[in-house]
Amino acid sequence: MKPGTRALGIAESTDERSGRCVLCGAVVRADRVVDGVAFATATVGGLDATDAVRTLFDRLGREDVQYLLISGVAPAWFNLLDLDRIAEATERPVLSVSFEESPGLEPALREQFDGDALDARLAVYERLPPRRRLRVNDETVFVRSLGVGDASEETARVVRAYTPAGGRPEPLRVARLAARAARQWRSGGLDSDVSASNDADRHG
Structure with a gap:
């Protein structure tokens, strides 16, 4: 993969006190250069995370992004x-x-759910593509993919290209760090306008 090939990584950090989660979209090149960041929010336990992801993509306006990498499928307490x-x-x-x-x-x-709330989530969950195990460096991750050519080979190629070390693709690692910092800032958890966040569990 060419060093300048860009992926949009999307990850979230949840603030249970406010009932909101912060989603970050981070544009990262295959050579690990960060090339853009945007934020959106979604409701803890709601069904608006999909719209928040679409908002992130539209807000960035990056036609040069070639792949979307998303952390999991159930952020913010089953907001599928x-x-x-x-x-x-x-x-x-x-x-x-x-x-x-x-x-x-x-x-x-x-x-956790019943009635219409359960039915709505099951309808989304049952449409998801299968979850495949993938070995990346010395770790194992689990991937669902849509829109790739040969699902298994192309999925492995893309994930590995954006994972220079450990098991967490760089676009997701950057998005996760930024979402956490933004959530802390929104909740008033920072003492100043400048903060640093350590990636303590980089390999997830």
């Missing part, structure tokens, strides 16, 4: 992401990367 809608709206390949083994979200959804 509709990857089909995101791919359709952005006209870009979408890869959702998660970092832990999981038996699937359906049991947790049935435990």
Whole structure:
């Protein structure tokens, strides 16, 4: 992959006190250069995270972005992401990367929701593409992908190209750090306008 190939990484940080999460979209080149950042918010426990991701893409206005990398599919307490809608709206390949083994979200959804709230989330969840295990460097991640050619080979190529070390692709690592700092700033958790954030669990 060419060093200047850009991906938009999207990650979130949740503030349970305010009932909102902050999503960051970070444009990162394959050579690790950060090339743009934008923010949006979504409701904890709501169903507006998909619209927030679309807002991030529109706000950045970056026609040169070739891939969207998203951290997981259920930010902000099961505010499920509709990857089909995101791919359709952005006209870009979408890869959702998660970092832990999981038996699937359906049991947790049935435990936490019922009625229309459950039905709406199950409808989104059941449309998601399959989750594939992928070895990256010395770690294992789990990827759902839409809009790539050969799903397994192209997905592996893209994820590995943006992951120079560990198991967290650089666009997601940068977006995660920025979302956390923005959430702290919004909640008044910073003593000044300038802060630094350590990536303590870089390898997730």
